[in-house]
Amino acid sequence: MGPPRSKEVTPPSGNCGAIRRNIRHPNALIARPSADVGTLYDILQFSVRTMANKRGFGARPVIKIHEETKDVKKVVDGVETTEKKTWKFWELGPYAWWSYKEFSDRAHQVGAGLLQLGVAPRTKITLFATTSRNWMLMSHGAFSQAITITTAYDTLGESGLSFSLNQCEITTVYTNADLLHLFPTVVNNVKTLANIIYDGDADPAILDRIKAQHAHVRLIHLDELIALGVAHPAKPTPPTPDDVACIMYTSGSTGTPKGVVLRHRNIVAGCGGAETLVSPVYTPDVVLIAYLPLAHILEFMVEQFAIFQGIPLGYGSVRTLTDTSVRNCKGDMRELAPTWMTGVPAVWDSIRKGVIAKVSQQSPLKQKLFWGAVHLKQLLVEWHLPSQWLNKTVFAPIAAQTGGRLSFALSGGAPLARESHRFLQAVLCPIVQGYGMTETNGIIAVQEPIGTIAAGSVGPPVGCVEIKLMDVADTQYKTTNSPNPQGEVLVRGPHLMDSYYLQPELTRETMTEDGWLMTGDIGEWQPDGQLSIIDRKKNLVKLSNGEYVALEKLESVFKGSHYALHVCVYGDSEEAFLVMIMMTSPQLLHKLGEEHGVNPEDGKALCTHPKIVSTVLAEVRQVAKKADLKPAEIPQKLILTIDEWNIENGMLTATQKIKRRDVVEHYQAEINKAYGKKKQ
Numbered sequence: 001m002g003p004p005r006s007k008e009v010t011p012p013s014g015n016c017g018a019i020r021r022n023i024r025h026p027n028a029l030i031a032r033p034s035a036d037v038g039t040l041y042d043i044l045q046f047s048v049r050t051m052a053n054k055r056g057f058g059a060r061p062v063i064k065i066h067e068e069t070k071d072v073k074k075v076v077d078g079v080e081t082t083e084k085k086t087w088k089f090w091e092l093g094p095y096a097w098w099s100y101k102e103f104s105d106r107a108h109q110v111g112a113g114l115l116q117l118g119v120a121p122r123t124k125i126t127l128f129a130t131t132s133r134n135w136m137l138m139s140h141g142a143f144s145q146a147i148t149i150t151t152a153y154d155t156l157g158e159s160g161l162s163f164s165l166n167q168c169e170i171t172t173v174y175t176n177a178d179l180l181h182l183f184p185t186v187v188n189n190v191k192t193l194a195n196i197i198y199d200g201d202a203d204p205a206i207l208d209r210i211k212a213q214h215a216h217v218r219l220i221h222l223d224e225l226i227a228l229g230v231a232h233p234a235k236p237t238p239p240t241p242d243d244v245a246c247i248m249y250t251s252g253s254t255g256t257p258k259g260v261v262l263r264h265r266n267i268v269a270g271c272g273g274a275e276t277l278v279s280p281v282y283t284p285d286v287v288l289i290a291y292l293p294l295a296h297i298l299e300f301m302v303e304q305f306a307i308f309q310g311i312p313l314g315y316g317s318v319r320t321l322t323d324t325s326v327r328n329c330k331g332d333m334r335e336l337a338p339t340w341m342t343g344v345p346a347v348w349d350s351i352r353k354g355v356i357a358k359v360s361q362q363s364p365l366k367q368k369l370f371w372g373a374v375h376l377k378q379l380l381v382e383w384h385l386p387s388q389w390l391n392k393t394v395f396a397p398i399a400a401q402t403g404g405r406l407s408f409a410l411s412g413g414a415p416l417a418r419e420s421h422r423f424l425q426a427v428l429c430p431i432v433q434g435y436g437m438t439e440t441n442g443i444i445a446v447q448e449p450i451g452t453i454a455a456g457s458v459g460p461p462v463g464c465v466e467i468k469l470m471d472v473a474d475t476q477y478k479t480t481n482s483p484n485p486q487g488e489v490l491v492r493g494p495h496l497m498d499s500y501y502l503q504p505e506l507t508r509e510t511m512t513e514d515g516w517l518m519t520g521d522i523g524e525w526q527p528d529g530q531l532s533i534i535d536r537k538k539n540l541v542k543l544s545n546g547e548y549v550a551l552e553k554l555e556s557v558f559k560g561s562h563y564a565l566h567v568c569v570y571g572d573s574e575e576a577f578l579v580m581i582m583m584t585s586p587q588l589l590h591k592l593g594e595e596h597g598v599n600p601e602d603g604k605a606l607c608t609h610p611k612i613v614s615t616v617l618a619e620v621r622q623v624a625k626k627a628d629l630k631p632a633e634i635p636q637k638l639i640l641t642i643d644e645w646n647i648e649n650g651m652l653t654a655t656q657k658i659k660r661r662d663v664v665e666h667y668q669a670e671i672n673k674a675y676g677k678k679k680q
Contacts, residue, residue, distance in 0.1 A: 002451050005460035006467075006529035015471040017479030017487060020529065022276060022463050030272040030463040031265070031494040033308055038241040039264035041143045043271065043308045044107065047100040051310045055097040058314040059133040060335070064091040066327045089327045090320050095336060097312070103137065108236060109229030110141025116228045117172060117195045117218070121146040121237045124247070125172040126165055128152040128179065131294045133315045134199050134222060136303060138174045139246075139294075143264075146239040150247040150259070151295040153654040155647045158182050160257065162189040164249050167259060167502060171195060174222075177202035180210065187214045194218060197225055241265035247501050248297055250438045259501030260297075260438045269495035270441035271305045273464030277432070278309065281408050281449045289338040291316040296655055297442035298412045298434075302342050314338060322401070337403030344413035345420070346656035348431070349559055352420045355398055355427060356562075370394065377426040382452055395427045402428070408449060410434055412442065413655045415533060415552065418627060419560040421455035433458050435533055439497045439510070439517055440465070444489070445531045457530045465493035468516075469523055472537060475548055477522055488537055489523040490516040522550065539660070541571035547632035549578060555658070557627045558635075563588050563616050566645050566652070568663045569635060570671055579674045580620070580635035581667050583645050592616075607640035616640060637674035639667060 007026045008018040021029070032038060037046050047056065066089045071082050098106070119125060125142055127149055129135050142149050150168045152161050154176065161182065165173065169192050175183075177200035187193050187210070196210070199222040207219060220228075239245065245264045249257040288306050290313045292299035306313055316332030323331045359370050373394040380387035391399065399406060411421070412434040425431050432447035435458035444467065447459035461467045469479045469487030477486040492515045499507040511517050522534040535550030542548050551569045558567045558580065566583040586593075586603050589612060593600040596611045606612060617638045624634045645651035650662050664671065 002528050004529045005448065006531075009466070012479060015479070016490070017469040017485045017525075019466050019468045020461060020525070021466045022461050023529065024276055025463040029269075029466060029493050030275070031269050033268060033272040033275060033305075037268055037271075037308065039143070039239045039243070040140070040245050040267060040304060041236070041238050041264075043268065043304060044100070044104055044140055044143075047307055047310055048104045052101040053099045054310055055312050056100040056307070056310070057103050057133050057136065058095040058097045058312060058336070060092040060095055060315075060320075060332070062090060063093050063329075064327075065089070066091060089325065091328045092320060092326060092332075092335075093329070095314055098133070100307075100310075103140070106137055106226060107140040108144050109226045109233075110137060110222075111144035111147070111236065112229035112232055112234040113225040113227075114141060114147060114172070114229075115145060115234050116232050117197075117220070117225075119145075119147055119172050119195075122148070122243065124148045124150050124168050124170055125174065126150045126152055126168065126170045127295070128154060128156070128161060128173055128175045129199075130154045130176055130317060131291060131299065131315065132199075132317075133313075135174075135294050136313075138197075138222075143239060143245065144236045145234070146237045146243055148244045148247065150249070151300075152249060153293060153295045154179060155654050158185050158189070162186050164257065164259065165190040165193065168247060172197065174198070176200050180206045184209055184213055187217055195220065197222055199223075239264050241268070244498070246300070248295070248300070248438055258503065258506065261498040261501050262441060263498050266495050266497060267301070267304060267441055269464045269493065270301055270443045271308050273443055273462035273493070273495060274301075274305050274446070276463050277410075277434075277446045277448065278305075282309065283339075286340055287312045287314055287336060287338045287405075288340045288342075289314050289316050289332065289336055291318060291321060291332070292342060292344065293654055296413070297436070297438045298342065298344070298655075301436075301442040302410070311340070333402045334400075335403075337405045339405050339407050340409065341402070341406060342410045342412065344655055345411065345416045345556070345559070348411055348416055348420050348424055351428070352423050353562075355423075374423065374426045378422060381425070384452070398427050399429075408432075410446075412436065414657055415556040416455075417556045417560045418455040419623075425453065425455075435459070435521075435531065437519060440491055440493075440519075441495045441497075443495065444491050444519075447530070454530075457526060457532050460530050461491075464495045465491050467491050467523075467531065469525065470518075472522065472540075475540060475542075477534075483527060484524050486522065486524045486534065489519045489521045489531070489533070491519060492516045542573055543571055543576050543578075543632060544574055545576045545632070547630075549633050551660075554578075554629070554633055557629065558582075558620060558623060560627075561616075561620055561623050563619065563640075566658060568658050568660060568667075570664055572671075572675060575675050577632075577636040578634070579637045579639065579671055581639045581641065581663060581670070582616070582620075583641055583643070584616075585642055589616075589640075589642075603642040607642060613638055613640060639670045639674060641667070 006020040007023050009021050010019040012018050069086050139149050152164050172195040174197045177198050195218045241264050246262045247259045249259050288311050314336040321332050377387050377390050406429045409431045434446040436442040436444045445458045468490050471478050471487050479485045479487045520537045524532045535553045539551040554569045555567050563584045564582050568581045570579045589606040590600045592612045593606050598605050598609050
């Protein structure tokens, strides 16, 4: 156990444990990163004052889009078919950079242009676009005139977009040219919409269609908006700390999205709290790759903090990150060669499985040497002994895929599987886990990048928050548990959301009168004052034998299975065991098919053959054994599927979390069969 990372500042009270704060900030919570920074507008202007000419925002120009037609396999209802599909591959130029002053000048021009469109201070615009430098430019252009932004995932679709636009009574939306095809229908559903700002090269037919059907709507390219601002300059209208900066719609694993109201003071408090994370690893040559959805609080907060710290942001996209997804150029990772990176568990799990797949193609001797090096590196790190020589030899080819300079990474959005965490820290770089939610500006606790970064923890409270645990009724999760108190995580601090937009009842259900936000997460204090997240309250299931199981915790473990792309663990309170649904692929099952005489092209047969299912289930049990799971936590029945789970078919959220209710509903017949229930 290392030195204490948090400190009790009050004794336990009633059904709640002691309030804990970061060990460095026990007496007062941080409300600002600097005394003169109270808004997001201030954050940018701080950087302009202190490092005006430093490069701050990088993007790559598109030189050409290549189209290639390939045969692809598609699974429909378990039956695999082949069809031709045209794929687009981007040819990109090198990064071109704007300094902080150049970015600020353009942001003020965007703000002035918005005024010319009739968008007044303290009204709202919606950003419905992919992550890019222009997305951030639009947001800071809005902030320069005290305009609130509302966010919508670019994967939201017509109905979800229409809902958020109507709820906020939006007149002006910013989007990408390749999303304009949604708007003929959206405009019909959103009577307030008057301006559509877009960037990129639009299909003239789509533009003509919108103009013909909706003559009252103004279509304007981002370049034209900036030109408007240049022609009609306007003094900035700086927001106040109490002004609403952003209404961020949660992706939502169930039900209708909720609009989380974040004031400027909330977001800058989050930036102040993050200071404790960065200071031990910050160096002047830091570069961050920015590619996660800016409509998600994790990326939004990380980028605002980077602007304040003067950390250059090199924008990329999931579709151009690696060399395999571009043509005649390097992927974003190798072109930028970032030193820092953020990612969600789906990203880290895919990197881990990609590395392992390549290693498995090597000779038995090379495989043995590689795994020996992994275990040696883990031991050296735990013993605080030099291990850099392994990075420069055995693991150098892995580092080269990310540009060769990656020195620090942050994982957030969901729990990272313990095995993935330990493996990637050995072969890639130190990875810290963070814990937060949209309602807390994405930040509650973060592992500190010092000493041994233990898998399974999310670190101590950051400097802007205090945390206490509350007993969970009718469960074993009690704050009096020894040696590790457990309970629902409650948080309080200046970075908490103001409310849910137009949902006062939901706000009252979530926040107590004395300012505590009930997260719905089950937490556990470690002896050194770091927090671990066990599961979600709503994902706790009591089996018929009286055992409680935490589904999300188990899913983070079983995602480490060689065969798993996604997993959903299900427990029926009338039954004594768990069932797991695992999304896999024919490629992962190919070898098992050959061993058991099953046609590798027959996806349905691969997923239902008893010996294949039992082999995969045996491997799942090995994963469970490594994680020291109790017998009740190990699924007794397994449902394999090669049907894809994605955002489009409603199985995953925009951050790649499973939508449990939808997955269970889709596989209800198979679940009933696994439990031996008759068709209902």
